[in-house]
Amino acid sequence: MLRLEKLTKTYKTGDMALKAIDLDVPSGQVLALIGPSGAGKSTMIRCINRLVEPTSGAVMLDGTDLTKLGAGALRRARREMGMIFQEYALVERLTVMENVLSGRLGYVGFWRSFLRKFPQKDVDEAFRLLDRVGLLHMADKRADELSGGQRQRVGICRALIQEPKLLLVDEPTASLDPKTSRQIMRLVCELCAERGLAAIINIHDVALAQMFVPRVVGLRFGEIVFDGLPNALTPDKLTEIYGEEDWEATIQKDEDGEAVEAAE
Numbered sequence: 288m289l290r291l292e293k294l295t296k297t298y299k300t301g302d303m304a305l306k307a308i309d310l311d312v313p314s315g316q317v318l319a320l321i322g323p324s325g326a327g328k329s330t331m332i333r334c335i336n337r338l339v340e341p342t343s344g345a346v347m348l349d350g351t352d353l354t355k356l357g358a359g360a361l362r363r364a365r366r367e368m369g370m371i372f373q374e375y376a377l378v379e380r381l382t383v384m385e386n387v388l389s390g391r392l393g394y395v396g397f398w399r400s401f402l403r404k405f406p407q408k409d410v411d412e413a414f415r416l417l418d419r420v421g422l423l424h425m426a427d428k429r430a431d432e433l434s435g436g437q438r439q440r441v442g443i444c445r446a447l448i449q450e451p452k453l454l455l456v457d458e459p460t461a462s463l464d465p466k467t468s469r470q471i472m473r474l475v476c477e478l479c480a481e482r483g484l485a486a487i488i489n490i491h492d493v494a495l496a497q498m499f500v501p502r503v504v505g506l507r508f509g510e511i512v513f514d515g516l517p518n519a520l521t522p523d524k525l526t527e528i529y530g531e532e533d534w535e536a537t538i539q540k541d542e543d544g545e546a547v548e549a550a551e
């Protein structure tokens with residue numbers, strides 16, 4: 288469904304953030320993108336929907352090369368890709384419902400969106416999504432009244448109401464406590480499974496990635512140095528990705544502290 292072909296990004300500063308990345312993501316597959324700070328994870332996610340312009344290579348989404356699209360076609364293609372951000376990117380003074388509905392802005396005409404008059408079916412779907420993530424009772428609250436975990440749930444609803452095929456998720460748990468992080472990762476993965484959505488989740492927490500996803504891709508210096516099952520992430524592989532460190536405390540443990548064999 289998504290194929291990156293020799294995707295390269297060199298910033299104006301000369302930083303080669305991505306070096307000819309090749310990656311295939313089948314329809315409905317959720318994968319975690321891990322790697323040290325500066326490895327190119329955010330750049331890769333943002334090159335896919337062209338929030339960052341790739342320098343060369345192709346981003347094939349269902350056979351269309353997104354790097355070749357003009358503004359109008361890109362706007363339409365972006366509907367297929369929902370994005371979830373670390374800092375939630377909500378409009379603080381708007382309500383939860385309005386924030387969720389803003390995910391439909393790519394579909395409704397200018398005046399409708401200016402007047403925030405959304406079709407009833409969009410409003411119904413927003414209610415359904417809020418119910419699914421446990422926030423129905425918060426629909427009329429302002430975004431700035433919510434906790435971090437609640438904000439991220441709103442961010443998830445806003446991405447899903449777009450009806451995307453692919454979720455691009457950039458450090459969804461980096462601002463959350465460990466328990467909320469786990470709940471959010473579980474929710475994202477469950478929703479992807481329910482809706483047959485593919486996702487690329489940029490995540491710093493290796494144990495959390497191992498707990499929930501069936502495939503992990505490790506980036507280092509803009510190159511893929513690992514692509515495999517979560518339980519294949521041995522200390523040696525982690526050293527290859529991150530450099531020298533004691534990995535025993537990082538590899539996924541279950542509730543009793545036992546190393547876990549495979550992702551759920």
Ligand SMILES: Nc1ncnc2c1ncn2[C@@H]1O[C@H](COP(=O)(O)OP(=O)(O)OP(=O)(O)O)[C@@H](O)[C@H]1O
Pocket residue numbers: 298299300302303304322323324325326327328329330331
């Ligand atoms: N706007 C920019 N201008 C110049 N260089 C940049 C820019 N954004 C990122 N870089 C550089 O590109 C490389 C990859 O950065 P990127 O943010 O993609 O890494 P990352 O793996 O997401 O890191 P982190 O985990 O810290 O967010 C780094 O060397 C970084 O300094």
